[in-house]
């Protein structure tokens with residue numbers, strides 16, 4: 796059993812999809828305190844900060860798993876979760892017809908080891924249909940997602956090319972974690 800220290804439905808879905816037994820508890824960490832404009836450093840520091848907060852709150856008797864994800868545009872702008880529908884429209888419009896990277900960092904800590912991994916999945920999207928984008932904004936499915944993005948949903952039909960795991964793009968590179976989770980089961 797491991798503890799997914801995250802409020803993320805996407806991360807819980809991914810662990811369930813891979814048949815990993817877990818409990819889920821949220822963790823409070825203010826990502827606004829992170830001062831960097833480098834996306835891979837942002838997610839690493841956020842994931843690390845969440846782990847430290849989780850250790851303080853839950854102790855370390857059970858293996859703790861934390862993660863953070865952002866989108867980086869081709870220009871290097873970091874896109875986090877949209878604040879509102881207008882922000883979602885702005886952020887998604889930046890991704891329309893563009894190349895982006897979804898970067899996820901994980902920290903997985905047990906009594907025996909600390910595993911960290913920062914991975915990216917790179918997408919080239921076709922231009923989003925305006926009416927389709929408005930319908931997606933209306934659906935509010937973009938809420939709580941880095942860049943308002945759903946690679947398995949709204950964005951899927953616009954994918955012209957992809958390089959990397961879909962799981963990384965959805966917020967948790969389970970494939971990289973699996974050997975370490977198996978080790979814990981021994």
Ligand SMILES: Nc1nc2c(ncn2[C@H]2C[C@H](O)[C@@H](COP(=O)(O)OP(=O)(O)OP(=O)(O)O)O2)c(=O)[nH]1
Pocket residue numbers: 800801802803804805806821822862863864865876897939940941944945946947964965966
């Ligand atoms: N279903 C789906 N979720 C995505 C996708 N891209 C990013 N996400 C989700 C994963 C995370 O829940 C969220 C990124 O926000 P954070 O890394 O700050 O995590 P979140 O605040 O959701 O939960 P946490 O901080 O771990 O309690 O976006 C995607 O393409 N599909």
